[in-house]
Amino acid sequence: MTADPVDVVALTRALVDIDSTTGCERAAGRWLADYLRGRGWSVVEQRVDDARFNVIATSGDPAPGSSPEIVFSTHFDCVPPFFPSRIEGDRIYGRGACDAKGILAAQVASADRLRSDGDSRVGLVFVVGEERGSDGARAANEAAHGGGSRFLIDGEPTDNRLGVATRGILRLKLRAGGRAAHSSFPELGESAIDKLIDTLVELRSIALPRDPVLGRTHYTVGLIAGGVAPNVVSPSAEAEIMFRTVSDAAEVRRAVAPLERRVAIEHVLDVPPVRLRTVPGFDAAVFPYTTDIPFLPRWGEPLLFGPGSIHVAHTADEFVSIAELTAAAGHYVTLARALLSS
Ligand SMILES: [Zn+2]
Known part of the structure; x- marks a missing residue:
């Protein structure tokens, strides 16, 4: 077991x-599992699929099979493209510096500090797949034996503020059908593209749910496709819409139901919005994105906190401030102590 404090940078x-x-997390998982074992953590490599696994660590001191009271959790997959780390001034640049490997490092540092101060009630749940469907978190939820933990401190970039709430997601696919015809005789056909356009215009005038904390529901028409050739009345067209929800997705589905006069609506994905626990003494804010939290209910009442800004995550200039990163490790300790004594 190593007594030196973790070098977060x-x-x-x-x-x-x-x-x-995402999809290629094996080498990072292997390295992380070995690193934590080297520091005396008891590590389980939880299979997610043939090539990938989550890394779940406990202090090893509690009775076998018992769960920690608090877990720190984040993901170690990243969006493409990969680029390695470099330091410029107070910043670490590189893919994942902000989302979420700096966060992961700060969580390890704080858990290590709590453990070396004699607190064995803290665990670590590091997952794959957050950036594409959360398959890692879904698997990790199954690994919460014996009732899981009391609190889940999830890490995503929040500029070292606690989340009050996060929005959910509803993805719907609109499919319009038509009848192909030579474009010189449009009256012989039925344009699927025209139906889809009319539907999307109608959608703009539909009142969507509002919430006093999260604000109004908004949406993006992120994908659109249709038609076969410029001189053919389009026989088919579709659009995929991502709503950022503020309440139960069923409310949005009810609001858009009148669109089914012109198109078929296919339900693709639904992730609920989340209310989060806060702790006095920390800045708090609402965050418009979703996280792995909805997929980890067995790991306890959720909190959301992490260094770095969501505005640089997923960009070519992704970075985290070293000062913020170092401060985060201390904040995580403070949060855990506040929760453990609650
Ligand atoms: Zn993330």
Whole structure:
């Protein structure tokens, strides 16, 4: 067991320098599991699929099969493209520096500190797949034996503020059908593209749910496709819409039901909005994105906190401030102590 404190900057860079684009997290998982074992953690590599696994660590001191009271959790997959770490001034640049390998390093540092101060009630749940469907978190939820933990401190970039609530997601696909015809005789056909356009215009005038904390529902028409050739009346067209929800998705589905006069509506994905626990003494804010939290209910009442800004996550300039990262490790300790004594 190593007694030296975790070097948050070195740990962040070591993780960033291993490409772990979603689907290819194996090498990073292997490195992380070995690193935690080297520091005396008891580590389970939880299978997610043939090539990938979550890394779940406990202090090893409690009775076998018992769960920690608090877990720190984040993901170690990243969006593409990979680029390695470099330091410029107070910043660590690199893919995952902000989302979420710096966060992971800060969580390891704080858990290590709590453990070396004699607190064995803290665990670590690091998952794959957050950036594409959350298959890692879904699997990790199954690993919460014996009732899981009391509190889940999830890490995503919040500029070291606690989340009050996060929006949910509803993805719907609109499919319009028509009848092909030579475009010189449009009256012989039925344009699917025209139906789809009319539907999308109608959608703009539909009142969508509002919430006093999260604000109004908004949406993006992110994908649109249709038609076969410029001189053919289009026989089919479809659009995919991502709503950022503020309440139960059923309310949105009820509001858009009148669109079914012109198109078929296919339900693709629904992730609920989440209310989060806060702790006095921390800045708090609402965040418009979703996280792995809805997929980890067995790991306890959720909190959301992490260094770095969501505005640089997923960009070519992704970075985290070293000062913010170092401060985060201390904030995580404070949060855990407040929760453990509650
Ligand atoms: Zn993330």
